[in-house]
Amino acid sequence: MSVSSRLKKIRDHLALSQSELSEKYGAQYRTYQNYETDKSLPKCELLIALALGGFSIDWLVTGQGGMLNESTDGDFNEELFLIVVDEVCNIIEEKRWDIPARKLGPLFSAAYKYGMGDRRRRAEWTGDGEPPYPPFDFVSLTMLAAK
DSSP, X not given: OOHHHHHHHHHHHHTOOHHHHHHHTTOOHHHHHHHHTTSSOOOHHHHHHHHHTTBOHHHHHHOOSOSBOOOOOTTOOHHHHXXXXXXXXXXXXXXXXXXXXXXXXXXXXXXXXXXXXXXHHHHHOOSSSSOXXXXXXXXHHHHHHHX
């Protein structure tokens, strides 16, 4: 199953039209149509919006796991994960890094685990101020993507 067919599955799950889903998650209607017809891949903003809506980014881009975000890791911090996804997306866009869609989910997960490897730092972060991980750069993301 492709990213486009998984997007359609999300839309069917929500019982929305393409127009309604694109409006709900802040995408241009025509742009969203292109996502569902495999003409382009979803932008990071849509991935983040869908994650905030309870959908698994990993499932959307790789097909691994379930459609809904059901973390079994008691230490998982959704707010922090979305910050990591946003930072990774910014670097990808800034560097115009051509990364295959199938690698995005694992890259987001690896970046989160890399940045949040220390459980103490994770537990102490309250959501205020800077996240408790070192800033990402293109080199560290390249190394994570190669894994």
